Amino acid sequence: xxxxxxxxxxxxxxxxxxxxxxxxxxxxxxxxxxxxxxxxxxxxxxxxxxxxxxxxxxxxxxxxxxxxxxxxxxxxxxxxxxxxxxxxxxxxxxxxxxxxxxxxxxxxxxxxxxxxxxxxxxxxxxxxxxxxxxxxxxxxxxxxxxxxxxxxxxxxxxxxxxxxxxxxxxxxxxxxxxxxxxxxxxxxxxxxxxxxxxxxxxxxxxxxxxxxxxxxxxxxxxxxxxxxxxxxxxxxxxxxxxxxxxxxxxxxxxxxxxxxxxxxxxxxxxxxxxxxxxxxxxxxxxxxxxxxxxxxxxxxxxxxxxxxxxxxxxxxxxxxxxxxxxxxxxxxxxxxxxxxxxxxxxxxxxxxxxxxxxxxxxxxxxxxxxxxxxxxxxxxxxxxxxxxxxxxxxxxxxxxxxxxxxxxxxxxxxx
Numbered sequence: 001x002x003x004x005x006x007x008x009x010x011x012x013x014x015x016x017x018x019x020x021x022x023x024x025x026x027x028x029x030x031x032x033x034x035x036x037x038x039x040x041x042x043x044x045x046x047x048x049x050x051x052x053x054x055x056x057x058x059x060x061x062x063x064x065x066x067x068x069x070x071x072x073x074x075x076x077x078x079x080x081x082x083x084x085x086x087x088x089x090x091x092x093x094x095x096x097x098x099x100x101x102x103x104x105x106x107x108x109x110x111x112x113x114x115x116x117x118x119x120x121x122x123x124x125x126x127x128x129x130x131x132x133x134x135x136x137x138x139x140x141x142x143x144x145x146x147x148x149x150x151x152x153x154x155x156x157x158x159x160x161x162x163x164x165x166x167x168x169x170x171x172x173x174x175x176x177x178x179x180x181x182x183x184x185x186x187x188x189x190x191x192x193x194x195x196x197x198x199x200x201x202x203x204x205x206x207x208x209x210x211x212x213x214x215x216x217x218x219x220x221x222x223x224x225x226x227x228x229x230x231x232x233x234x235x236x237x238x239x240x241x242x243x244x245x246x247x248x249x250x251x252x253x254x255x256x257x258x259x260x261x262x263x264x265x266x267x268x269x270x271x272x273x274x275x276x277x278x279x280x281x282x283x284x285x286x287x288x289x290x291x292x293x294x295x296x297x298x299x300x301x302x303x304x305x306x307x308x309x310x311x312x313x314x315x316x317x318x319x320x321x322x323x324x325x326x327x328x329x330x331x332x333x334x335x336x337x338x339x340x341x342x343x344x345x346x347x348x349x350x351x352x353x354x355x356x357x358x359x360x361x362x363x364x365x366x367x368x369x370x371x372x373x374x375x376x377x378x379x380x381x382x383x384x385x386x387x388x389x390x391x392x393x394x395x396x397x398x399x400x401x402x403x404x405x406x407x408x409x410x411x412x413x414x415x
Contacts, residue, residue, distance in 0.1 A: 002030055004365045004374045006120035008234055009128055010255060011265050012036060012108075013115045014143050014292060018044060024068060026059045029119065031258040034106070035059050036115060039066040045079040046117050048104045081105025112136065112267065113143040126378040129209075129232065132385045133251065133267060139274035144266050144284065146295035146326065148254075150333040152235075152262035153361075154340055155254030158329050159237045160357060162215045162227065163200065163350035168332060170317040172325045200227075202352045205401055209233065209387070210376045211360075213353050214400040224394040228403060230387045233376025234361065238389040247272040249388065260338035264295075266326070287324035295330050296323075305331045 012027050018038035026049060027034045033049040035058045043066070051058050051070045058077075061068040067084060069076040076085040083098040107118040107125050111134035118125050133141050148155055158164075166173065200215040210233040217225040230238040235253040251267040268283060288296035299306035305320075312319040320328050347355060364375030388405035 001361070001365050004361075004368050005030060005234060005256065007126060007368070007374050007377050008120075009109070009116045009118050009126065009378065011114045011253060011263075012046065012117040014145065015110055015113050015115050017292060018115065021063050024059050024061055024063055026057070027117075028257045028261075029117070030256055032119075034117075035061075035068075036108075036117075037061075037063050037068060039079045040064070041066055043079045044108050044110055044115055045077075045081070046106045046108045046115070047077065047081060051075060052101050052103045075101075077101075077103055079105075112269075113138060113141045114265075114267070127380045129378045129382075129384045131232075131236075131251070131387065132271070133249070133269040135385065136269055136271070137274070140271070141267065141269045142275065142280050142283075144268075144287075144291045144294045146264040146266070146330060147257070147293045148262050148264055148295060148330045148333055149260065149297075149338060150262060150336065151259060151339045152254045152256035154333045154336055155262045155264055156235065156237075156357070157354050158333050159239075159252045159254060160213075160229075160231070160353045161351070162229070162353075163202075168318055168328050169325055171321060172328070199350060202350070203400070204353065204356050208376075208379065209382050209384070210236075211356065212401075216400065219393075222396040224396075224398075224400070225391070226394050226400040226403070227391045228389055228400055228405070230389045231357070232384075232387065233364070238387060240389040240391040264326070264330070266294075284324065286322055287326070294324070295327060301335070305334070307331075 010029055012029060012034070013025055013036050017025050018036060020038045020042055021040050022038065024035045024037040027036050027046075034046060035049045036044065036046050038044055045068070047058060047068070049057055049059060051061075051072065053070065053073055053075050056070065056072045058068050058070060061070050065076075067076050067078040069085070074085070074087040075083060078084050081103045083101040083103065086094050086098055089097055107122065109116045109128050111128070111130065114134075116128065120126070200217045203214045203216065205212045207230075210231040213229045213231065215227045215229075219225055227240040229240055232238070235255055237252050239250045239252060241248055241250065248270050249268070251265075251269075253265040253267075255263045255265060257263055268280075284294065287294040297305075307319040308316070308321060309319060311321045318328050320331065342358075360375050368374040386406055390403065390405035392400075392403055394400060394403070
């Protein structure tokens, strides 16, 4: 599976964490340790963490003069990974030694408030998936990350499992307000349907990049409420929002740190305008203040993650009042254990999307082993900026497959 994942670009670090000539940032991805830094001229470097000389951490290095200088012996490496100075070697030996120093550096892109890295074969770098938000101004994009103690696939499945929305998050959905989002009829319907109709019908349409999936709820007036997700393999779930606010969008990705930890990336963006005053604060109310890890792990398994049984007795469903909605997801993911034993699961029809994704991912890994392209590998033939999720009300007889989220206006109900 690791070989498959390395054929894709990875979100590695929030771009604003890297300051020119500032402290390097340690990054762990796919069980490997790296260091990222912003050079004097603003370029970004991404290396293996260990200095190739004596293996101490380059996170301790001096970041100066467009390169990292190891504090142990002063070896210096520029943004491209080239060794440019070895002060501990005689001058007549430096040139030959510097030419052969094996420091691994990796291709990076800075887009949409994120530093992306490609960890695969440097001679066959995949095209960068330039999602819609990667071309927006900074004032239109908000990026936050949570570090969760579970395998990345548990994180992915929690995002894909929309059947849990009206159960686990019932305490959140029963609130009388929705933060900065006005409680319009469409938003109210979205919330009430998730709570009242906890068994939507799921349908899947494969795509070149992954799949489209619709959670369909039949209404009493004959309409169908369709929440249409776009999934881009192997990580990216474009979440359907509110029917009357099509310009506000969310991407969530669970990315492996190692086998037992993952980074949950949450990218919120607006197509129509910069964020309004207070909009971001309202969306992240009750989340931890650190944008690089907003998951406030106040408790753990020994205290049931701080679950409030008194609140449950008083009517709160999950027992986690006053917590951000994503924290409820993180708790149940961690409560499975760091790596869940899926051979002991008992699945139902509401798990259709999870079953499909598991089969597709395993099939892609086997295809790659056989020398065939992996599932969803980035391609220059795919228009990534056209990928949008949506939530719509469909009249009787209209198929969700024909809905094009790109042409839905802010007040349109269907195409």
